Amino acid sequence: MPFRGELYLPPDFEPKTTERGRFRKGNVPFNKGKKWSDYMSKRSQKRAAKGWENLEKFRPAHPDNAGRKKKPIIAVMDDGSWCYFSHTTPAAKWCGGCRENINRCCKMNFARHVNSRNGKVNTDHRYMGIRFYFEADDIWTEKIKKE
Known part of the structure; x- marks a missing residue:
C-alpha cells in the first residue's frame, strides 16, 4: 500500500x-x-x-499405426511360425507391447533400411523377441523359408 x-x-x-x-x-x-x-x-x-x-x-497421422492408412503386419517367431495382423494395435495387444515400437520395428526391417557401418541391409530387428514386417514387403517370406 x-x-x-x-x-x-x-x-x-x-x-x-x-x-x-x-x-x-x-x-x-x-x-x-x-x-x-x-x-x-x-x-x-x-x-x-x-x-x-x-x-x-x-x-496428420502415422500411416502405419491404427489410423486411417493402416498397413497389415506379419509377426515372425523364431521357430518359423507367423501371424497376420490387420494393423499394429491388435499386434500390440497380442504381444503385450507398444504399437509405436512395433511400427518402428517394421520400418527398421523395411528392405531399403541400410546399416551405415557395413552398407548391408539388416532385416532382423526384433521387438519382444518377435520380428515384425509390413505385409507388402517380401522380406518376411524369405525369413519363413529359411526357418
Whole structure:
C-alpha cells in the first residue's frame, strides 16, 4: 500500500508469457461458460463447425499405426511360425507391447533400411523377441523359408 501522496502504478499484467506464449495461471478466457451464439455470428459458427470436420479429415497421422492408412503386419517367431495382423494395435495387444515400437520395428526391417557401418541391409530387428514386417514387403517370406 503506498504512502499518502505517492503515485501507485499497478503492475502490468500480460495474459500470455512473452517467453513461451502460454497463458498464465489463473487466466480466465472471455468466452468461458458462454454459447457460441453469445459472441459469434451465424456465419462464424458455420465456419467454425466446418473447421472441426476438416480437422478430423486432414489430421496428420502415422500411416502405419491404427489410423486411417493402416498397413497389415506379419509377426515372425523364431521357430518359423507367423501371424497376420490387420494393423499394429491388435499386434500390440497380442504381444503385450507398444504399437509405436512395433511400427518402428517394421520400418527398421523395411528392405531399403541400410546399416551405415557395413552398407548391408539388416532385416532382423526384433521387438519382444518377435520380428515384425509390413505385409507388402517380401522380406518376411524369405525369413519363413529359411526357418
